Amino acid sequence: MTVAIFDYGAGNIFSLKVALEKQGATVDIIKTFDEANNYSGLLLPGVGNFDPAVQSMRKSSKTTFQEYVKDKIPVLGICLGMEMFFEKSEEGKERGLSVMKGEVVILPNKFKIPHMGWNNLKLRKSNPLMDGIPDSSWVYFVHSYRVKPKNDDIIVADSDYGITVPAIVNSGTLYGTQFHPEKSGKVGSLMIQNFLRECKK
Template identity: 70%
Template sequence: MVSVAIFDYGAGNIFSLKTSLEKNGASVDIITSFDQSKKYDGLLLPGVGNFDPAIRSIRDYSALGFHDFVKEKIPVLGICLGMEMFFKQSQEGKEKGLDVMNGEVVLLPNDMKIPHMGWNSLEITKDSKILEGVENNSWVYFVHSYRAKPDNSDIIVANADYGIKVPAVVEDNLFFGTQFHPEKSGKIGSLMIQNFLRVCSK
């Protein structure tokens, strides 16, 4: 059985994510600090919370740092806020991001309804481990006010169209990010969870 950890920023309900992982055969721990005493096959950064408090909870309350914990050997899935924290900085806060992907996170244009909330289709731009078996134009569920602006567009594997292209899925080595919530995206989201767990099992 694949063993994964969800990092809890203390910001909200992550029950649906835990349930989705368990339904797809994973053993799940919810953690609030990084500890080397237990080894995990994967780590999830959930999509609930605000940028600065979430970054501080990752940075300040663990003797072991995020980068030391994953050592670029543990697959990491960042969901919504979790994905946004992969980048160097965000307009939502003043703290530095995790800086595992080059770029920044910016507010959606103010001529759009913010937050964007609801179902939208994916425009898949390239092959991806996390999108294996997912058809182009599949619908997924978004709740967000910010979007990623990677320095290198090669890491974008799917976009969503809100009048502007919004990076919906990013992938760089063992770091995977979704701007939407796979745990709220029905069968398509469940397939992505399965794909992530398959990566974790290798």
């Protein structure tokens, strides 16, 4: 099975690639949506800044994200990748991919920013991504923004950082994690395995 990682040209996508390969996937790095999509899944990695990342997609491709995935292949947006699902972000001026309703806001400055380190998940509902993963599992976060979905129903799990941080969102074939599964030890590997299982379907 082959999945694609979209490269915004901003940073480390190597770890994500390695994490997917460890679970048996073949990984292509893509920089445009204009080529044929024969992939079983797409990953939007979690490094970079909102505007340059969104721009890298729009400038490189005539095909839009929506046209490319056509609600068919599962997409995993990690950190910034998940933030891009929403309509806008306080990190930039660009319009987001707008496949989820809501916005991205900066964490209140009474807390240490970035929210960086291991925090635990509080599960709101069951989800394929969480198969075999116990509630309260530790995952690795590093972010300065949080998502505020218009509809709370898409939130699968939260994390508590003094305020509630939506940690996993899911709507249809779109999955988002605010934390980095590729950096979250065994729990993260299991989550990637779960995502790849969805890609196989």
